[in-house]
Amino acid sequence: MxxxxxxxxxxxxxxxxxxxxxxxxxxxxxxxxxxxxxxxxxxxxxxxxxxxxxxxxxxxxxxxxxxxxxxxxxxxxxxxxxxxxxxxxxxxxxxxxxxxxxxxxxxxxxxxxxxxxxxxxxxxxxxxxxxxxxxxxxxxxxxxxxxxxxxxxxxxxxxxxxxxxxxxxxxxxxxxxxxxxxxxxxxxxxxxxxxxxxCRDSLKVVVDGVTLKDPLLYSDGKSSVLWQFKEGDKTYLVGREFVATYSKKKQKLTDLTDYIPFKLNGAYVVQAIPEGGVIAASVDGYMSVYTGKFWYDPVMVYLGYPAGAETYNYRLKNLSILPRGFVVAHIWGTGLHLYWSLGQQPFFDALPGVGNCLSEYDENFSVVVGTTVAPDGSGFLAATSAPDRYGIDFLSPDANLSCASEVGSHSIAGPMAARLDSATQDWIVYVSYRTEGDFSAFSSGGLDIVRFPSPSKNGGRLLNPELKTLEGLEGNTLIDMAVDEENEVLWFVTATGIGYVEFDRDTIRKPLSINGMLGAEYTSIDVDPHGNIWVGTAMQGIYRLERRNGSFDTLSATHFTMVDGLLNNMVLDLSIDKKNGAIWAAHENGVTSYHRNDLRRAKTFMTDSADAEIKVYPIPFNPHLQRFLTIDHISEDARVDIYNRGGSLIRSFAGDEVAGGRLEWDGKGKNDRYVTPGVYFYVVRTSSKVKRGKFIIKR
Known part of the structure; x- marks a missing residue:
């Protein structure tokens, strides 16, 4: 099978x-x-x-x-x-x-x-x-x-x-x-x-009668070496934060501390790259990029004042990415920092106190808890807290900054999201607010819905805002949001609840039933291309919530923890890479990726707007050396038939078997045995299109 x-x-x-x-x-x-x-x-x-x-x-x-x-x-x-x-x-x-x-x-x-x-x-x-x-x-x-x-x-x-x-x-x-x-x-x-x-010598490090004096091995004048093992000519020296070897023959200390594949010091936020991959940021002000092969060396966002451990308490969601590699990030107090080349090259800094329009919470001190991509992809939006009412800022990739000052209902702004009004092309900006003086994710608060005419009609400026204010779910502030354009709903989490706002109702609601999910402290949320809601928690890992019969009020939960492969059950943030089909999770001690075909956005596959043709790989396919033959970029409503050279039907696939527009076949026929080597043909059928091709199986 x-x-x-x-x-x-x-x-x-x-x-x-x-x-x-x-x-x-x-x-x-x-x-x-x-x-x-x-x-x-x-x-x-x-x-x-x-x-x-x-x-x-x-x-x-x-x-x-x-x-x-x-x-x-x-x-x-x-x-x-x-x-x-x-x-x-x-x-x-x-x-x-x-x-x-x-x-x-x-x-x-x-x-x-x-x-x-x-x-x-x-x-x-x-x-x-x-x-x-x-x-x-x-x-x-x-x-x-x-x-x-x-x-x-x-x-x-x-x-x-x-x-x-x-x-x-x-x-x-x-x-x-x-x-x-x-x-x-x-x-x-x-x-x-x-x-x-x-026992060990707490003052000095002695190897083969030689006292080593390298600073790596000492702290405050005392030895930091906790374990010492001699293996041939080398001696391994290990402390809490380092690994090194000393060669008696070469009289040389070699530092083996760095773990090259991943150098970021944990992550508090992750954001999927539109073209595939992810950027993660750590509490000490660095961010690193993964594009599918390796993690880039971390780069410092700005020489400012990272919020440190408070990023967890505030649930900062202040990293956003546009296509073509533009990135905006915020360091506590220092405004907005625009990068290109996926964060590798700094481009522009919108700093407080230098004559621009950014709101300041204190003098020369700007606070941004949340950023998001503008609804039409023309730039970035940020919500900057202020002593009276927060402002909303629009920063374009060419470094033009426009601000709608004091537009919010409260002083402190939290995370945000945005969408286009399909009828008017207005921007609908969702901003969570928090009670005065309290940046904590556990504060009371609610949701502001701000409507702007598209800045493209106003010279790139945010003008004429219209504000609606909703009380938070059970009075609590919203700590993360995700827009589901397909089903016309905004999903969100508070620290203790899950809720939604339908586009045409402007009313906060809570699902009536979530089967298979216990109460949790929530940290993050995203929605996949099939409308499933993914929720990160502070202690219980990740939940995937599937709507039953299309209802927003009845959900069924699937639970993922370290037993399944999650690095840590404390999930600080999550983001779905809809290009490659992966969900990324941020943890204090690193990052997790979980790849599933049904996380891919396959809506345009086999349409006139498709950006890729059907692809089959590897060719030739050897089922004893390669795990699967993949037929990629097919429509999710397609049926795929595989025939041998004589025209006999070998296998047929449809439904969940082609989720995410990708079919993976192990080379076995209906009898669960590997097919014989030779030339095979595939036919991909939808209601309006038929695509054919061939491939070779060998051993």
Whole structure:
């Protein structure tokens, strides 16, 4: 039968800080980080995340054992690397449900047993079965829920446990630990003195008798090296924020810290590029571009005052992209910054206090929580907060700035969206407002709907605004919005709810039923080409909401979390790339992309306005070497038939099988067996068009 392409998850993480490190078998180190599990040697650099089956991204422990590499997450999820060196299998999830943290770096291995120090206990796991043997909450006279373990270390046949009130040790029969009924007996644990677990020189770094003085290895005059492993001529030196090697032969320190594939320091906002790809921005004022092959090096938006962690509290949505690579961004306090070449080249800065029309919240201080693309694609819109009433600004790609000052109903403006009135070509601008003096996403507020005659009729200026004001859903401010032109509705989220406004009603409503969705704290929203609503949450990952029978009031939810491949269940923003068919999510520790055919905009395929002809690849197709033969840029209402050289029908595809205008065939016929090599023909039929072609299958 037909094999659908597997949904493709990709994670781009920040593999820092490092929580634990162990040497690899021959060369390199394994690192447990808050951005996944990282393998690093002098040449290779891999980061494994939920997209590789880990089901978590924040790891506190790592163990390289004779029977495999094991990783332990922040809350005790245990995973083992598969033999393919590309994926992981979760062995034990039982500890994660307890919501108790692992002590960073305190994971030890002995003879088939993994020992994990939690904040309130020490757990023993049989790695052959993946099951817990026992968890000990008392050692000797120490109650671990009161004085938790700080360090553990296996020395010979003994386990040492250090606590605030002393260190205890016990001889262990590791091979028969499951039968050790006295493991919980306080009398079998002995106090020991003058024992230092995992000790290191806190003042200097010494390798092969040489004291290294490189600043990378020190902070405030003290050593920052937490792990030191000698492998042949090289010694690996690892700290919370760095990885390096020292060669005795060359007497040279090599910095291996940077993770080249993704250098952005997390992301608070993502915005899809109209031509495909995404731009992400971090809280420290940098943005980076991904166009399908790699992430560009981050560039600084402006030497201003990034809002830092407040970007999360304010839910800033202040990055927008036009076709042809024009980008507008805002740094807290510094106005609007216009770029071209997808943000790589600065073009124009509209700064407060330099004689332009930007509203100022304080003297020479401009605040923009939200920007959006103008309804006709002629430029960018921004809402700038002011002491009395916020203003709306229009910035064109040629750096012309027009402002409608004091047009809003309140002082503080939040995120925004815009559309064209199809009848009048007026601009309809939606701006969320927040109560006076409160930029928080949890403030009370509502929605302003501002109508402008198209600036093209007024010399590029915003003139003659008409304002309607709606109270927010349950009185709360809107923190993100998405326009669904096809179904003529604006969807939005508040911190605690989901709502919509139909174009012709100007009334805020809440869906009556969302089947399969629990209450959540919401952060972001977007709508895909089929009218499905995608919602990001602060703790529960992403929900996809599908309308039942076309109704806005009855929705059915599909839930996506780290178990599916999401980098982090804390989703700060999301955006749909309708060109390539992917949803992007921003996280504190990186970015996720989730590729699905039905996220592509395929409405124009096989029409007179199509920008691409039907494409078939790879040719020749070898089903034993390539996963799928793809027939692309076809209409979603098409039927695709595949025939052999003799004219016999091999397979037919329609409906969901051609979602997003792309068919992916695994080379098997109706009998679920691979077809024989040779020449094959395809016919794509719609109600008005027929397209034919041929391809070759070989082995």
């Amino acid at each position: 037909f094999a659908f392409a597997a949904d493709a998850w990709h994670n781009y993480s920040v593999p820092f800080p490092i929580r634990d490190a162990v040497p690899a078998d021959e060369d390199g180190v394994w690192l447990a980080t808050e951005g996944g599990v990282r393998y690093r040697d002098s040449v290779n650099d891999y980061v494994f995340t939920p997209a590789n089956g880990l089901e978590a991204s924040n790891f506190y422990g790592i163990a390289n054992t004779p029977i495999g590499v094991y990783a332990v997450s922040e809350y005790g999820l245990i995973a083992r690397m598969n033999d393919d060196f590309a994926s992981w299998k979760v062995l034990n999830r039982s500890f994660a449900a307890g919501n108790v943290r692992v002590v960073p770096g305190m994971v030890e291995y002995a003879d088939g047993v993994l020992v994990i120090a939690f904040e309130n206990k020490v757990a023993f796991i049989d790695l052959e079965s993946g099951r817990s043997i026992i968890s000990v909450d008392h050692i000797g006279d120490v109650v671990l829920s009161v004085y938790g373990p700080e360090k553990i270390e296996i020395r010979g046949d003994s386990l040492y446990v250090s606590t605030l009130v002393g260190t205890l040790a016990r001889r262990m029969d590791w091979k028969h630990l499951a039968d050790d009924v006295r493991l919980v007996d306080p009398e079998t644990w002995k106090r020991v003195k003058n024992v230092c677990l995992h």
